[in-house]
Amino acid sequence: MSTVDTEPPARKSGRLSLRVRLRRDRSLLLMTVPAVALLLVFNYVPLFGLLTAFQDYNPLVGVWNSEWVGFDQFEYLFNDSLFWGSLGNTLYLSFVQLVLFFPIPIALALLLNSVLSERLRNLIQSIAYLPHFFSWVLAITIFQQMFGGAGLLNQFLRSNDISTWDIMTNPDTFVLLVTSQAIWKEAGWSIIVFLAALAAINTDLYESSAVDGAGRWRRLWHITLPGMAGVIMLMLVLRLGNALTVGFEQFLIQREAVGHEAADVLDTFAFYYGIATNNYSYGAAAGLFKSVISLLLIWGANKLAHAFGEDGLYRK
Amino acid sequence: MGIELNRRRFLSTTASVVGLTAMGGLLSACGGGAQQATGANSDALKSALPSYVPSNAIKADIAAVAGGPDVMTDPGFLTYPSNRIATVSGIPGKGGRYTTVTPLWGTIPPADNSFYQAMNKALGVTLDMKPADGNNYATIVPTMTAAKKLPDWIQLPAWWSSNFSLGELAGTQLADLTPYLSGDNIKKYPNLAALPTGAWQSGAWGDKLYGIPSFSTGFSIAGTTFFRRDVLDAKGITADQVKSADDLMNLGKELTDAKGGVWAFDDVWTYMFPAWNVPLKWKVDNGKLVHKYEMEELLDALDWHYKLATSGYLHPDAIAGDNTNAGVRFYSGKTLIGGGGGGAWNLSDHQSGTAANPNYRRGAFNFFTADGKGDAVIEMGASTRILSYLNINLKPEQIEELLAVANYLAAPFGSAEYTLINFGVEGVHHTMVNGVPTATEEGKKNVQATTYPFLAAPSAVISNPGGDVVTKDYTAWQAANVKYLRKPVFWNMNISLPRSMATADAAQAVEDAIKDCYHGKKPVSEVKDAITTWKSSGGDKLIQWMDENVLQKYGTGQ
Numbered sequence: 093m094s095t096v097d098t099e100p101p102a103r104k105s106g107r108l109s110l111r112v113r114l115r116r117d118r119s120l121l122l123m124t125v126p127a128v129a130l131l132l133v134f135n136y137v138p139l140f141g142l143l144t145a146f147q148d149y150n151p152l153v154g155v156w157n158s159e160w161v162g163f164d165q166f167e168y169l170f171n172d173s174l175f176w177g178s179l180g181n182t183l184y185l186s187f188v189q190l191v192l193f194f195p196i197p198i199a200l201a202l203l204l205n206s207v208l209s210e211r212l213r214n215l216i217q218s219i220a221y222l223p224h225f226f227s228w229v230l231a232i233t234i235f236q237q238m239f240g241g242a243g244l245l246n247q248f249l250r251s252n253d254i255s256t257w258d259i260m261t262n263p264d265t266f267v268l269l270v271t272s273q274a275i276w277k278e279a280g281w282s283i284i285v286f287l288a289a290l291a292a293i294n295t296d297l298y299e300s301s302a303v304d305g306a307g308r309w310r311r312l313w314h315i316t317l318p319g320m321a322g323v324i325m326l327m328l329v330l331r332l333g334n335a336l337t338v339g340f341e342q343f344l345i346q347r348e349a350v351g352h353e354a355a356d357v358l359d360t361f362a363f364y365y366g367i368a369t370n371n372y373s374y375g376a377a378a379g380l381f382k383s384v385i386s387l388l389l390i391w392g393a394n395k396l397a398h399a400f401g402e403d404g405l406y407r408k
Numbered sequence: 409m410g411i412e413l414n415r416r417r418f419l420s421t422t423a424s425v426v427g428l429t430a431m432g433g434l435l436s437a438c439g440g441g442a443q444q445a446t447g448a449n450s451d452a453l454k455s456a457l458p459s460y461v462p463s464n465a466i467k468a469d470i471a472a473v474a475g476g477p478d479v480m481t482d483p484g485f486l487t488y489p490s491n492r493i494a495t496v497s498g499i500p501g502k503g504g505r506y507t508t509v510t511p512l513w514g515t516i517p518p519a520d521n522s523f524y525q526a527m528n529k530a531l532g533v534t535l536d537m538k539p540a541d542g543n544n545y546a547t548i549v550p551t552m553t554a555a556k557k558l559p560d561w562i563q564l565p566a567w568w569s570s571n572f573s574l575g576e577l578a579g580t581q582l583a584d585l586t587p588y589l590s591g592d593n594i595k596k597y598p599n600l601a602a603l604p605t606g607a608w609q610s611g612a613w614g615d616k617l618y619g620i621p622s623f624s625t626g627f628s629i630a631g632t633t634f635f636r637r638d639v640l641d642a643k644g645i646t647a648d649q650v651k652s653a654d655d656l657m658n659l660g661k662e663l664t665d666a667k668g669g670v671w672a673f674d675d676v677w678t679y680m681f682p683a684w685n686v687p688l689k690w691k692v693d694n695g696k697l698v699h700k701y702e703m704e705e706l707l708d709a710l711d712w713h714y715k716l717a718t719s720g721y722l723h724p725d726a727i728a729g730d731n732t733n734a735g736v737r738f739y740s741g742k743t744l745i746g747g748g749g750g751g752a753w754n755l756s757d758h759q760s761g762t763a764a765n766p767n768y769r770r771g772a773f774n775f776f777t778a779d780g781k782g783d784a785v786i787e788m789g790a791s792t793r794i795l796s797y798l799n800i801n802l803k804p805e806q807i808e809e810l811l812a813v814a815n816y817l818a819a820p821f822g823s824a825e826y827t828l829i830n831f832g833v834e835g836v837h838h839t840m841v842n843g844v845p846t847a848t849e850e851g852k853k854n855v856q857a858t859t860y861p862f863l864a865a866p867s868a869v870i871s872n873p874g875g876d877v878v879t880k881d882y883t884a885w886q887a888a889n890v891k892y893l894r895k896p897v898f899w900n901m902n903i904s905l906p907r908s909m910a911t912a913d914a915a916q917a918v919e920d921a922i923k924d925c926y927h928g929k930k931p932v933s934e935v936k937d938a939i940t941t942w943k944s945s946g947g948d949k950l951i952q953w954m955d956e957n958v959l960q961k962y963g964t965g966q
Contacts, residue, residue, distance in 0.1 A: 174917060351923075
């Protein structure tokens with residue numbers, strides 16, 4: 093692993109001609125071919141399907157022969173109160189997750205980094221990673237078994253004549269429920285990237301600052317956090333760019349539990365009101381709208397990162 | 409496992425797989441601007457429909473009971489018929505070679521296996537069987553139709569008619585079978601002639617026949633309200649004590665013991681709402697077409713279900729929308745009353761239930777009206793939703809050859825042909841154990857119950873070897889309730905809706921609001937609001953379109 097202050101090789105190679113660089117990097121380039129092919133086939137080629145957002149798409153006659161309707165689908169979309177409801181839910185959920193979820197893996201990584209026993213650290217890490225490998229179906233079933241109306245907690249309350257607590261089916265607190273589910277399932281996994289950033293910080297810095305008499309908090313503030321800032325900023329940019337992607341299965345599964353008004357996000361909207369009712373073009377329009385806004389968000393966030401002097405998605 | 413896969417049992421399986429309920433929905437949206445409405449009772453179709461010649465080849469232990477027109481219970485078999493009567497003489501095929509595609513919810517058997525070889529030999533044709541993953545079927549087929557590359561013979565389940573734009577495929581990519589099957593022409597294929605007329609109607613588009621039906625039935629209902637008969641019997645409660653919605657609610661109160669982890673109800677809406685005289689979708693009132701969303705009765709039904717959800721008698725997991733575990737809750741006695749498709753009443757249910765509790769016994773309430781007055785009216789769904797089609801590019805002699813093969817595949821339950829199709833060759837794929845064909849290892853590997861039967865199959869029967877109580881209970885319940893079944897408006901009619909109507913027909917927003925209501929999240933007034941929005945954003949247009957293009961032109965189809 094390189095240290096943070098290493099000059100990247102890309103800078104130096106700027107002076108070499110393209111041919112020389114191609115020859116020099118040919119093995120590396122070859123190694124990226126499968127990934128690029130994957131990206132092309134599964135991410136770029138399907139972009140072609142966006143055409144259907146401007147059509148009244150009929151799968152039977154295909155994209156070329158479907159009727160062109162211009163911006164009609166978008167007109168319907170923008171007049172659909174359910175669409176605005178889903179967009180509102182998405183933004184609200186995203187905001188709450190940003191505030192409540194985003195700092196947790198960073199804190200966890202710092203905490204874990206301060207554990208000296210490697211064995212203990214590995215154990216904690218493994219336990220924290222585990223829920224990431226559960227599917228949402230399983231994760232939500234576990235929540236339902238624990239906190240559902242007939243779950244462990246409520247049956248305990250009931251048997252002690254205490255009034256029950258509606259956690260799983262209350263639309264008003266749904267945002268907190270899904271955020272806590274996301275934290276339980278993904279926070280452990282998300283610490284990996286921050287741990288890597290921590291490992292990249294030069295330990296000499298800690299030693300010299302300790303010699304200079306800096307305490308634990310000073311070291312955290314002046315060495316650890318600046319060392320992690322680039323990665324934190326990168327994750328934040330990605331998070332903002334994905335602000336309209338708050339998950340799909342998690343909401344699909346719990347949609348009945350809290351009702352569609354609380355649970356519909358843009359992705360489930362496109363599914364239920366587009367794909368599920370064979371209204372593909374409508375779903376495509378909702379999807380395209382989401383992509384365009386996401387692109388703007390990621391562009392804006394990246395600009396912001398550069399303005400703060402951080403790398404963002406790429407070095408300026 | 410059950411000895412045979414009847415139509416409704418299959419539907420209950422697929423319903424859980426694809427998340428679709430086998431409702432008797434009659435409308436299918438179709439693509440494109442082609443606005444053909446195709447009615448099943450036009451005079452031209454009446455003359456095209458095949459003659460019905462019931463088969464007496466094999467006698468059932470419990471005979472079918474006739475109800476009103478086109479209504480009949482399924483016959484029951486307590487044992488597997490021991491004398492293997494052959495219903496087809498000679499070999500039906502003439503050596504042709506054809507490709508077939510059917511959906512399969514299970515492990516795809518190896519190509520050209522010993523079972524396929526035995527079948528090809530018996531059929532006299534080479535059927536290149538290509539079962540495709542049922543879960544992805546709705547997306548696999550459109551790629552074939554878009555490229556105009558359908559196989560020679562394909563299964564297109566009716567619940568996906570709109571995904572497949574079936575109304576447009578009929579006559580453009582799918583062969584018209586009318587010249588071969590209409591009227592007495594079908595007598596050339598006696599096993600096909602024994603399929604009920606309604607089943608052929610459900611495969612008709614315009615005034616022509618296209619679909620070859622499998623698993624058809626004269627007792628086609630979406631489902632009913634079941635209860636744990638063993639538990640209720642022990643409490644001295646019998647099914648006929650429940651005569652109204654109030655009775656049912658009171659029973660719920662009596663049975664619920666939340667502290668003990670027992671709630672009387674699981675979801676019942678889907679199969680209960682007809683008790684309020686709400687039609688499946690359409691009703692004709694004084695010659696005017698009415699959608700169920702326009703009916704006060706629907707709101708009354710919802711009101712009762714809203715009360716049920718907020719009463720504390722409905723299991724919290726049901727309120728949380730967890731339908732997948734409804735069976736487990738029922739088996740373990742955590743719920744005692746719940747809605748379900750008729751297919752739930754079968755041997756594997758009995759086995760799962762008795763594994764959880766040796767006394768387990770499923771029962772169903774007789775149909776009643778919500779206010780307890782008068783007779784219930786239960787509207788039937790389509791006679792079958794499993795239909796196969798032949799490719800339009802086949803030559804007439806090829807179509808005749810495949811129809812002869814279909815005739816073989818439609819041989820009645822227990823016949824020599826049926827045994828081969830469903831259990832393979834005796835001694836190789838199955839052996840007889842206590843009079844029941846039981847799969848060998850070779851049979852388990854290669855004989856899938858839904859490969860050939862998805863091309864053609866006889867009418868449904870009720871048979872649960874080793875679970876006689878199931879067969880007896882189910883046939884008795886059918887016999888007691890057959891009198892309530894009626895043909896609904898537009899029964900068995902395939903209707904191609906213009907694309908612009910399809911969204912209004914699916915009415916996702918209203919259905920979402922209804923679900924929220926019967927789960928106690930939204931009062932009835934909010935459903936009313938959703939319906940008002942629906943009406944103004946396409947619902948009224950849909951009703952008008954259906955009235956003008958279907959009701960006025962083709963009548964009710966009843």
